[in-house]
Amino acid sequence: MLGIAQVQASPINVGRPAPATLKIITEKKTPVYSTIPDIELATPTGIAIITTLATSFGDMPCLAVEKAGFGAGEKILAGIPNLLSVIIGTTRPQPAGYDMDETVLLETNIDDMDPRLYPYVTEKLFSAAAKDVWLTQVLMKKGRPGIVLSVLCAAQQEKELIDIIFKETTTLGIRRSLHPRYTLKREKKDDEKIALLPNGKTRKKSEFEDARQKALKSSHPLRNILR
Numbered sequence: 001m002l003g004i005a006q007v008q009a010s011p012i013n014v015g016r017p018a019p020a021t022l023k024i025i026t027e028k029k030t031p032v033y034s035t036i037p038d039i040e041l042a043t044p045t046g047i048a049i050i051t052t053l054a055t056s057f058g059d060m061p062c063l064a065v066e067k068a069g070f071g072a073g074e075k076i077l078a079g080i081p082n083l084l085s086v087i088i089g090t091t092r093p094q095p096a097g098y099d100m101d102e103t104v105l106l107e108t109n110i111d112d113m114d115p116r117l118y119p120y121v122t123e124k125l126f127s128a129a130a131k132d133v134w135l136t137q138v139l140m141k142k143g144r145p146g147i148v149l150s151v152l153c154a155a156q157q158e159k160e161l162i163d164i165i166f167k168e169t170t171t172l173g174i175r176r177s178l179h180p181r182y183t184l185k186r187e188k189k190d191d192e193k194i195a196l197l198p199n200g201k202t203r204k205k206s207e208f209e210d211a212r213q214k215a216l217k218s219s220h221p222l223r224n225i226l227r
Helices: 019-028 044-053 115-127 155-168 208-217
Strands: 063-072 083-091 099-110 132-139 145-153 175-183 185-189 192-196 202-206
Touching (some): 019 044, 099 155, 115 132, 115 145, 115 155, 145 155
Antiparallel strands (some): 132 145, 185 192, 192 202
């Protein structure tokens, strides 16, 4: 189609889907979500076009953008733009043996929050499917010590995580950037995380929480179980 080898679409925000839309996404097993449950955000015609053209669904791959186009709907929506974007580009070669995905990095500098709150905020962010959360100590303006809160996530979880950061911290702004990421193929077996290296070898590591529970229920030291 137009010289395009693959069409990848992001998971679709359907709002309150019509019966015909539900039928299509059920038959096609299309990944969808909803942030505005009282408004129809995807029509049956639109869903039919996307599910017919798309060869896969997920985050936008790492690519060199050649063309981009946007279409706007007439309805004004609170909190999100009523826009559809199409991006045409050439994907960068992916090294053999690795997977690649696109991650969103959310960061904010905080210098006026009770430090006892950070473990709670971190736990809430992980509960909302953040891929990783970390804190970095920094020296901010006027010599005040502060913390950079960093949250790595998939685009689908971005809004929920932003809501948590604004609700649970004192920050007034959040920076956002996109980061392509190489990952190893992995699986979990018998409480171990097994990563497959490009040369065919595997790397095994016990899940810490599983190992901790085993140590609590047995007489074995935790350090021995983690080996």
